Each structure stands twice: as C-alpha cells, then as structure tokens.
Amino acid sequence: MSKKASLIPLLLATGAALAQNSVVIPNGYENNPGTSAFLGPIHSQSRTNQFIIHESQLTSIVGQDITAIAFRLPASATDAWPLVEFSFFAYEIYLSDGVNPADRQFNFFANVVGPRTIVRSGPLVVTPFSFSVGAAPNDFGPAIEFNDPWTYAGGNLIVEVFHTGHEQGFRNNDAVGTSEPGYLTEFANIWQGTGANPVQGNFSIIKLITEGGALTCPPDLNGDGVVDADDFFLFLQLFAAGDMRADFNNDGVIDADDFFAFLNAFAQGC
Structure with a gap:
C-alpha cells in the first residue's frame, strides 16, 4: 500500500x-x-x-x-x-x-x-x-x-x-x-x-x-537511474489509468503487448 x-x-x-x-x-x-x-x-x-x-x-x-x-x-x-x-x-x-x-x-x-x-x-x-x-x-x-x-x-x-x-x-x-x-x-x-x-x-x-528527448533507459520510468519496484508500480498505475505513457511499444494502443514489452525490458534492466 x-x-x-x-x-x-x-x-x-x-x-x-x-x-x-x-x-x-x-x-x-x-x-x-x-x-x-x-x-x-x-x-x-x-x-x-x-x-x-x-x-x-x-x-x-x-x-x-x-x-x-x-x-x-x-x-x-x-x-x-x-x-x-x-x-x-x-x-x-x-x-x-x-x-x-x-x-x-x-x-x-x-x-x-x-x-x-x-x-x-x-x-x-x-x-x-x-x-x-x-x-x-x-x-x-x-x-x-x-x-x-x-x-x-x-x-x-x-x-x-x-x-x-x-x-x-x-x-x-x-x-x-x-x-x-x-x-x-x-x-x-x-x-x-x-x-x-x-x-x-x-x-x-x-x-x-x-x-527532454527519449529515455535512455525506457523501463526506468521515474528517471531516478535505477530500474526497480517503483518503476514497476508506476507502469501498473499508468496502464490501469489508460495513460498513453503506458503505450510502451508506441503503437498508439495500450494493451497486453505493452504490458509484456515492459516486463521484458524491466527484466533486462539497463
């Protein structure tokens, strides 16, 4: 919580x-x-x-x-x-x-x-x-x-x-x-x-x-230099809210493809 x-x-x-x-x-x-x-x-x-x-x-x-x-x-x-x-x-x-x-x-x-x-x-x-x-x-x-x-x-x-x-x-x-x-x-x-x-x-x-510009580490959503649980929960919040920042694959649609693309990038880290 x-x-x-x-x-x-x-x-x-x-x-x-x-x-x-x-x-x-x-x-x-x-x-x-x-x-x-x-x-x-x-x-x-x-x-x-x-x-x-x-x-x-x-x-x-x-x-x-x-x-x-x-x-x-x-x-x-x-x-x-x-x-x-x-x-x-x-x-x-x-x-x-x-x-x-x-x-x-x-x-x-x-x-x-x-x-x-x-x-x-x-x-x-x-x-x-x-x-x-x-x-x-x-x-x-x-x-x-x-x-x-x-x-x-x-x-x-x-x-x-x-x-x-x-x-x-x-x-x-x-x-x-x-x-x-x-x-x-x-x-x-x-x-x-x-x-x-x-x-x-x-x-x-x-x-x-x-x-400005593109993120050098896409799964580091909050830009703090570390890929961690804060980024994971932030993505879940954005995804649930239908926020276009959750369109991780940039295809214009927020769907399961974005969820799995984020999970893959999150697992790999930066």
Missing part, C-alpha cells in the same frame, strides 16, 4: 519527469570508482573548477536540457557526509561550448567558445549524510539543480563551478587522475584556489542530469 501511495505525486506530475536522463563523465566510470580524488567542487576552501568535456562523452544527451549536476565521494571515504547541515554562501555554475580538451589553456576564458551562460547562482544547502558511502562506486550525492536549464546542442562542453567554501572541513570527491587514459583527449580540468593562476587538476567524476 505504501509503495503505491508513494507514486501519487508522480502520477499527478507532467510527463517531463518521465523524460529525465543522465550521463556520467567520464563515461567509463558510471559503474566504476575513480582512480583518484580531488579537493574541488565540495571542498571547504573557495575553488573555481573548469571541466572541459569532449563531445564524444555527450552523444546520449544531444538536444536535451541540462538541468542539474551531481558529484560523489571517492571509494576511500569511510563516513557519510556531512554530519550537519551547512550552506555554501555562493555556488555558481556556468555552461558554454568549449575547446577540445587537448587544446585547453590555463586560462578560464580562453577555453570558452561563444557565450558563457550562468545557469546557477546563490547559496547551496547541503543536508546531513546526503553523500553516502559503502558502495563501489559510491552513490552520487544530491543533484545540484540549475536555476535555468541549458540546451546541449552538441560539441565540446565547458562546465565551470565556482563556490565560496564552507566550514565543514576538508572534503574531496571521486575523480580520475591526470595520467589516466582519456585525460586531455576526452576530458580535462583546470582549477584555481584563492590565489595564483589556474593549474591542471584531477577530473571530478560528474553526473549531468537532463530532461
């Missing part, structure tokens, strides 16, 4: 929630821990990080709106974080087209191609234990929602994150080292602290969350 009740908000929502996708960069680390760590996007000291991403890493989200970003703790982390709620006074994110990672310079603006758009500004509240541990890799932390979505039309992408730091101590995130395959060809990172000039750094493993 409680399982079905939890789906009511989804059924009342628009279809947009069913079209939520995500991509993990670098692509090979969605289900694998990073080879290193980095004191950057969730560190206690003020940082600017510029992630330069080759278009080959982003083919699954062309034409979709990027709406949020997430980071995760490294495999070496032993305790969930943070212990108490805290806020970054300012947490800003900028998106733009960019140069190839191989052509990156140690100059934030030189790596940007075309307009540089601020998609998030203002404080960021981090709730207790929202970054978990105990998995390999660890689950991604909370989605950092954008104020304004940004449509990815293809090409190389720049994700620039600036924050003012916090008082909850040093905290690194999962990352890929600079000597790993793909660094400077598929992805790169430069960063700057409170002084000096930008320098090279490990590439933080990031998840970009998008909306």
Whole structure:
C-alpha cells in the first residue's frame, strides 16, 4: 500500500519527469570508482573548477536540457557526509561550448567558445549524510539543480563551478587522475584556489542530469537511474489509468503487448 501511495505525486506530475536522463563523465566510470580524488567542487576552501568535456562523452544527451549536476565521494571515504547541515554562501555554475580538451589553456576564458551562460547562482544547502558511502562506486550525492536549464546542442562542453567554501572541513570527491587514459583527449580540468593562476587538476567524476528527448533507459520510468519496484508500480498505475505513457511499444494502443514489452525490458534492466 505504501509503495503505491508513494507514486501519487508522480502520477499527478507532467510527463517531463518521465523524460529525465543522465550521463556520467567520464563515461567509463558510471559503474566504476575513480582512480583518484580531488579537493574541488565540495571542498571547504573557495575553488573555481573548469571541466572541459569532449563531445564524444555527450552523444546520449544531444538536444536535451541540462538541468542539474551531481558529484560523489571517492571509494576511500569511510563516513557519510556531512554530519550537519551547512550552506555554501555562493555556488555558481556556468555552461558554454568549449575547446577540445587537448587544446585547453590555463586560462578560464580562453577555453570558452561563444557565450558563457550562468545557469546557477546563490547559496547551496547541503543536508546531513546526503553523500553516502559503502558502495563501489559510491552513490552520487544530491543533484545540484540549475536555476535555468541549458540546451546541449552538441560539441565540446565547458562546465565551470565556482563556490565560496564552507566550514565543514576538508572534503574531496571521486575523480580520475591526470595520467589516466582519456585525460586531455576526452576530458580535462583546470582549477584555481584563492590565489595564483589556474593549474591542471584531477577530473571530478560528474553526473549531468537532463530532461527532454527519449529515455535512455525506457523501463526506468521515474528517471531516478535505477530500474526497480517503483518503476514497476508506476507502469501498473499508468496502464490501469489508460495513460498513453503506458503505450510502451508506441503503437498508439495500450494493451497486453505493452504490458509484456515492459516486463521484458524491466527484466533486462539497463
């Protein structure tokens, strides 16, 4: 009973929630821990990080709106974080087209191609234990929602994150080292602290969350990145209500064919 009740908000929502996708960069680390760590996007000291991403890493989200970003703790982390709620006074994110990672310079603006758009500004509240541990890799932390979505039309992408730091101590995130395959060809990172000039750094493993386009994992109906009972019960609700989102085979009719098509996709997972 409680399982079905939890789906009511989804059924009342628009279809947009069913079209939520995500991509993990670098692509090979969605289900694998990073080879290193980095004191950057969730560190206690003020940082600017510029992630330069080759278009080959982003083919699954062309034409979709990027709406949020997430980071995760490294495999070496032993305790969930943070212990108490805290806020970054300012947490800003900028998106733009960019140069190839191989052509990156140690100059934030030189790596940007075309307009540089601020998609998030203002404080960021981090709730207790929202970054978990105990998995390999660890689950991604909370989605950092954008104020304004940004449509990815293809090409190389720049994700620039600036924050003012916090008082909850040093905290690194999962990352890929600079000597790993793909660094400077598929992805790169430069960063700057409170002084000096930008320098090279490990590439933080990031998840970009998008909306629009076709689902990359059709049986993941609620778009949470996991195929589980929530998706199964959601499909049953849609099917019983005659909602066209239950037309799983897209033939214009909701019937037993859709039910068995969903069961087959659900059993296979993604």
